[in-house]
Every structure is written in C-alpha cells, then in structure tokens.
Amino acid sequence: MDLDLAQLRALDAAVTHGTLDAAARALHITPSAVSQRIRALEASLGRVLLVRSKPVAVTESGAAALRVARQLDALAGALALDLAGEEGSRRLIPLGVNADSLATWVLPALAGLDGLDFEFHREDQDYTVSYLRDGTVMAAITADSAPVQGCTVEPLGVMRYVPTAEREFAARWFPHGVTAAALREAPYVDFDRKDDLQHRYLRKHRVDEATPPRNQVPASADFVAAVRLGFGWGMIPMVQQPQAGDDVIVLDEHGIDVPLYWQQWNLRSPALDRVREAILAGAAVLRSGR
Template structure:
C-alpha cells in the first residue's frame, strides 16, 4: 500500500464532515471531480472501497480506519505547529471531536471544556449519544475520545475511570398520589418518561423494583433538560441525574420512589492512544471536572 498524501487525508475528512463531494469541494476550494479523484486514488492505493457514494456519503469499515488515521494526522500536525511557534500558538484553530452522553453534557461535561477551549484556542465538535453507544463513534473514527460506560479499551485506545453518575427515580407528589398510592407494584402501569429508544434506565428500575418493565404509557423526550422538566410537570415518573433533582427532592417538588436504591452508572474516558499535548490537555480537564462532580468509581 502506498502512503496517503496530506491532501488526500484532508479530502476524506472534509468529505465525511460535509457529506457530499460538492460541499467538500467548496470547503477545499477545488472541483467535485478533484475530490472524487483523490478518494479514488486512496481506494486504489489501499485496495479497498473507503466511501459509499450515497447522500450523504457513508464510510465503509475500511474507510473508518483511514478516517481515524486522517484525524490523528491532523491532530499531530496541530501539535507540531504549536510546538514550533515561540508563543505556543497556532495559525489555525484545531477541532477536537468528542462523544458524550446527554446527561453528562447537560450537567458537568461542558464545565470541563470551557476553560481549555480558550486556553488552547481549540473548538469542539460534540456528538451526543447514549453512554453505552458512544464507543461506536470512537471505533468508527468519528471522535477522538468519548465518555462511555465500557471500561474495556478498543484497539488503539486507552481508558481511565471518571466516576459514577448517580440517578434517582422520581415523580411529583401529585403523580404518586394518583398512580402509586399502593406502592411500586403499580409502577409498570404508570406513565413513564424516557429519553429515547435506547434509554434503558427506567426499564432497569422497573425490573429491579416492580417485577418487570410492563407496558406503561411512554413519553419520549429526547433532550436532558426537557426530560427533567417533563417529570417535574407530572407527565410521568423518570430516572434523573442527581444534579437535576436533588434540589427538587429537598423542597418537595419531587418525591423519590426508592430512596435507598439509587441507580449508579459508571463512566469512563476512552481516547486515542496517541501522544498529543492537545488531547492530553482535554483529557486532564475532563478528569478534573469529573472528580469534582461525579461520585468515586468503586472497583
């Protein structure tokens, strides 16, 4: 296999980011034909199809491997440029792509990024995904690091523990009076709020405390803030992060359904196993913020 050129790697990054040959061409200030020729040359070089010519384009498994390499090269270029400049700055801002679950994004994660973004003059491309599925974005090369519930490192990555995100099953007092007057046995029939079709926290709580998930009426509210608000408005019961419900429990606006049985979700930080000052700085900021916010992860 011949080596890919920097122009080819940049073209693949642009194509994946923009989704079509025409948009990638405008970003790169070349023709769509030139973009197509570069991708074809890459495919001929490695003997594998890298891109499915759909709208938007879709990477093949081989394409995901090359994309990760392309983004690692981009990151190393940015690190090298900063190291060679006397003031440690860069002529252009580099974008760091990360995957994070919605609850972390809504409660603690942005606090880790705010300071480091200004300090290092970097931008972030955040992919919101359930903590059990962020690993697929890391594996595909779409992101450089991810908050995940999977402690096992995938190939080419390293993992470190962040902590436990604690959740509590809650509902309004009026909801409890109407639906749960006789205890949690009635919970499988009571309306429930879920985040999306991948959200298993509520069903897991039902299995643990009410004998099974049942078939309750379900409200699907796919943003963390609005999910918590829906529970607070009495639309259903739900399992909320502590950061979104402790004050409401304390002042009586919410009632905890099983105070002795909170739900803990372990979180890990998995990132490319690559020596990069930029990625190291982001990882340190995430780890420090997690230590301030999350509960310790017991082994």
C-alpha cells in the same frame, strides 16, 4: 504502506461535510479533485472506502482509514502549533458525550479552555464508543470499560440515577411507595429507544416495560421538565436533581449506578491532554457520592 495526507484529508472532508461538493469548498479544490484523491486512496489500499450516497457514508474499511486520517490531522495540527508558536491558533476537538453528562458537568468542566473549540456528538453512554471506532471523535465518555482499539481508557466515576416524580404525581400513583403493582400502572418518561434505565428499573421490580404507559422525551432538560410537569416518573441523575426543583421527590434512593469512562485516542496531543485533564477534574462530581 505509504499514505498520502492530501488523500486522507479528502476522505475526512467528504465524511465531515457530507458531500464531495461541500468537501471541495472546505478544501478549496474542485469536486473532481476530491473524487480523484479518494479514488486514489481506495486504489492504494485496495478497498472501497466511501459509499457515494447523500450524505456520503464510510464502509468498514473506510471507517478505519477515516480514523487514521483524523489522527494524522490531529498530530499535524499539533506539530504546526509547536513549530509556529502562534498565539490565537485554535483546535477543534470532536467529543462523544452522553446527554446527561453534557447537561450537567461536562460543559462547566471544559469552559475556559482557551484555543479549543468543541464539536459534541451526543449519544447514549452505551453507544458513544461507536464514534471512536469510526473516527468521528477523538475521545468519548462511555459506559464501556473495554478500550476501543487504539484508545486508552480511564474511570471517571459513577452516575447514579434515581426514580423521580412530581409530588402530586407521586401521591397519586405511589401512595404506598414503589411497588410492582404501582409501577405496572404509573406512566413513565423514556429518553429514547436506546435508553434502558427506566426499563432496567422496571425489570428490577419484575415489571414488563411494555405494560405501563410510556412518554418519550429525547432531550435531557426536557426530560426533567416532563417529570416535573407530571407526565410520569423517570430516572434522573443525582447530579441533575437540583435542576429538577423542589416540586419533585426521589421515589427510591437505591436507583441504578452507571459507571462512566473516558476513552481517547492513544496519541500525544497537547490539546487532547488539556481536555482530558479538565474532564478528569470535572468528573469529581461523580465521585462525590451524590
């Protein structure tokens, strides 16, 4: 199969920027040229790749083509840097990261990597692999140990989540510690509908998650703030406990352990290798037993 790099780049630009007009501006060509390149690629592959909506969306076949397009672009960029040897040249690395890792250890781990820019796609650790499958990201932190096709996987460690509450809240709702009866009555804080941690802890105590009052706060720092302000109890990672402050307490040290893994494209890229090394080093906090 002969693949045209210009056609693949047109597909990538359309998906990245959302419209054919925006893709044309990014590629410095006309919208008609973008459309023609994508249609030519669809004709050569015999598949419809793009849904012309706003923003545009890829079909299942389009996701596979997009992944190849972005991998080839990464290889071409690495080759250009090797041949030119230009200092100051930069590479954009799109990564899939769960919110709690992004709020705690990932940013410090990646700080100081000169010549690299990052595009973070935040998603629950159970769902970040979807970004790898459709080619949106080059690598992801995920709870899935099964490698996505065309990717390698390495264990990072375990993020332990423990039920945490503001002191006065704990005294009011959990005067005798964590019990099923208390969990049925006490309000709790949820991250979003995809976050299953609070529900898993409730089910562990044979409590239906629909029974207690629920507050939804879909941002990692704000989630911790909501717990600290007494909106409810919530599952906070041990690595995030220092951010919670002294006015909160851990209700139960035997929380829920979530193993995390690093999955990345199975290709040789000096830029991606640097990111991998930084992530593996930064993840030492997950292996410290905290």
